[in-house]
Amino acid sequence: MDYPRPAKSGRRLPQAGPPAAEKPRKSPRSAGAAGHPRPASAVAALDREAGFEIGEDFTRFSQKDDIFCRSFWDPKVRSHRSDMFYETYRTPKLTWRKVDGFTQRDYALRNASWHVTDIFAEMRDGEDRREGFLDPYTAIREGPDSTLPVSSPEEMAREIKYAAKTLGADLVGITANDERWLYTHAYSRENETEKPQEVPTDLGNVIVIAQSMDRELLRTAPSALSGTATGATYSRDSIVLLAIAQYITNLGYRAVASMNDSALVIPLAIQAGLGEYGRHGLLITREYGPRVRLGKVFTDMPLAHDRPVRFGVKETCDICRACTEGCPARAIAGGEPSTLVHNRSNIQGIRKWTTDAEKCFRFWANQNTDCSICVRVCPYNRDYTGWWSRVWRWMAGTPLRRLALWLDRRSGRGERLTPSRWWHAAT
Numbered sequence: 001m002d003y004p005r006p007a008k009s010g011r012r013l014p015q016a017g018p019p020a021a022e023k024p025r026k027s028p029r030s031a032g033a034a035g036h037p038r039p040a041s042a043v044a045a046l047d048r049e050a051g052f053e054i055g056e057d058f059t060r061f062s063q064k065d066d067i068f069c070r071s072f073w074d075p076k077v078r079s080h081r082s083d084m085f086y087e088t089y090r091t092p093k094l095t096w097r098k099v100d101g102f103t104q105r106d107y108a109l110r111n112a113s114w115h116v117t118d119i120f121a122e123m124r125d126g127e128d129r130r131e132g133f134l135d136p137y138t139a140i141r142e143g144p145d146s147t148l149p150v151s152s153p154e155e156m157a158r159e160i161k162y163a164a165k166t167l168g169a170d171l172v173g174i175t176a177n178d179e180r181w182l183y184t185h186a187y188s189r190e191n192e193t194e195k196p197q198e199v200p201t202d203l204g205n206v207i208v209i210a211q212s213m214d215r216e217l218l219r220t221a222p223s224a225l226s227g228t229a230t231g232a233t234y235s236r237d238s239i240v241l242l243a244i245a246q247y248i249t250n251l252g253y254r255a256v257a258s259m260n261d262s263a264l265v266i267p268l269a270i271q272a273g274l275g276e277y278g279r280h281g282l283l284i285t286r287e288y289g290p291r292v293r294l295g296k297v298f299t300d301m302p303l304a305h306d307r308p309v310r311f312g313v314k315e316t317c318d319i320c321r322a323c324t325e326g327c328p329a330r331a332i333a334g335g336e337p338s339t340l341v342h343n344r345s346n347i348q349g350i351r352k353w354t355t356d357a358e359k360c361f362r363f364w365a366n367q368n369t370d371c372s373i374c375v376r377v378c379p380y381n382r383d384y385t386g387w388w389s390r391v392w393r394w395m396a397g398t399p400l401r402r403l404a405l406w407l408d409r410r411s412g413r414g415e416r417l418t419p420s421r422w423w424h425a426a427t
């Protein structure tokens with residue numbers, strides 16, 4: 001398919017300082033971006049607030065080792081099934097399965113939902129770039145020569161959040177750029193090797209955004225149809241991230257819009273106060289539970305930072321196993337947080353709940369679409385516009401959480417909606 005070429009105004013990313021790739025991987029004590037070293041005490045305090053337990057053996061992660069990259073270069077992960085999995089996102093011959101939720105119309109809608117984010121991803125693939133997934137976005141016009149003076153980073157933070165929400169972000173938080181979460185290297189699909197990380201090391205702040213995913217579509221997981229929630233939210237994320245980065249650029253500051261590329265976004269989102277970490281390895285927000293997709297904009301604009309939030313998720317996960325039991329691949333931890341690493345697709349040296357990506361991705365490849373069962377079954381996955389959900393969230397933040405979990409199980413909230421019933425609503 002002939003996707004549009006890069007816009008004439010497409011620019012190079014702002015360059016400054018040595019690329020992060022040149023920095024050593026072991027750097028637990030210097031968590032600031034290189035241009036903005038933060039005192040170790042400030043880093044330790046933020047880690048405590050965020051509930052992070054990071055050991056001396058902490059080692060930064062290279063994107064080459066995430067399971068998607070491995071499914072190209074690592075024969076242990078790549079298979080005929082994984083090639084077929086990717087093929088279903090492209091091929092028009094989608095009628096090979098008659099199972100409800102995996103028919104031609106389900107794949108047709110899923111693939112349509114990915115279309116916008118795919119256009120950006122494929123725009124510069126001739127230059128070994130897969131923007132939004134392996135490389136940050138470059139489709140941003142040059143800014144002016146002058147820079148808007150910022151006298152109050154607090155006011156500017158309020159303003160940028162207001163602007164980001166106006167441009168389509170559902171949730172916005174701000175934190176310091178943290179080298180620990182930057183990938184040591186990006187991944188070159190063309191050469192199947194590491195390539196230098198592009199985010200300039202002197203962009204000291206990160207604006208993290210969350211976009212809510214469609215709850216009704218996710219109720220149909222596992223199905224190709226439910227993948228429409230994934231694709232539609234990636235497409236929205238791409239547009240919103242680019243718009244925020246363009247706004248900052250128009251004010252004379254530097255901004256790098258990044259979706260899945262460049263850095264681990266969950267720890268950044270936790271630091272930015274968007275939510276807490278759950279047993280299933282995902283961010284749980286107060287507003288949408290785990291039903292969000294995340295993105296981030298790195299910038300040198302002076303901005304005040306948010307603080308991590310706590311609303312009882314850790315304590316609820318301690319006694320709930322809905323995701324562990326619901327996962328068909330048995331990929332989700334059932335015990336205490338630990339430093340266990342299942343394989344090279346997990347970051348080392350952090351005590352946390354960790355998912356086995358090989359098992360998870362094998363399930364995806366076998367069923368020929370992504371999976372969101374762990375999001376569907378999580379009791380925090382609710383519609384919080386309803387008063388009962390808000391009462392439920394309050395209960396889950398108190399010693400009444402066992403009762404809250406029992407009520408959730410009884411309600412049938414996390415049960416699967418058959419895809420044909422989802423389609424039925426259209427008629």
Ligand code: B12
Pocket residue numbers: 052053061063065066067068230259260261262263264265266267277280281282283284290291292293294295332345346347348350352353354355356357360361370371372374375
């Ligand atoms: C690769 C990837 C996957 C891979 C494998 C991960 C891997 N180990 O290779 C697989 C296929 C398993 C996967 C599955 C899913 N993913 Co995914 N995934 C990613 C991606 C692109 C990269 C993450 C990565 O490099 N992981 C490799 C290492 C670091 O993994 P790890 O050690 O197991 O660490 C994980 C967590 O523990 C956490 N984490 C990492 N470092 C630290 C540090 C601290 C202190 C803490 C507390 C947590 C934490 O983040 C990692 C997420 O994989 C991120 C986007 C991003 N750039 O962060 C999205 C992302 C994490 N995925 C996302 C989602 C929604 C899913 C799915 C629900 C699928 C779907 N339908 O969208 C499932 C859920 C599976 C699960 N229970 O985890 C969302 C999560 C949103 C949220 N609410 O948190 C993200 C952020 C994408 C996005 N743009 O929103 N994913």
Ligand code: SF4
Pocket residue numbers: 326327328329330331332355359360361363364371372373374375
């Ligand atoms: S996405 Fe599916 S297979 Fe992967 S961890 Fe979640 S429930 Fe398990």
Ligand code: SF4
Pocket residue numbers: 278279280281316317318320321322323324377378379380
């Ligand atoms: S399903 Fe239960 S254990 Fe899993 S993340 Fe949600 S609340 Fe925590």
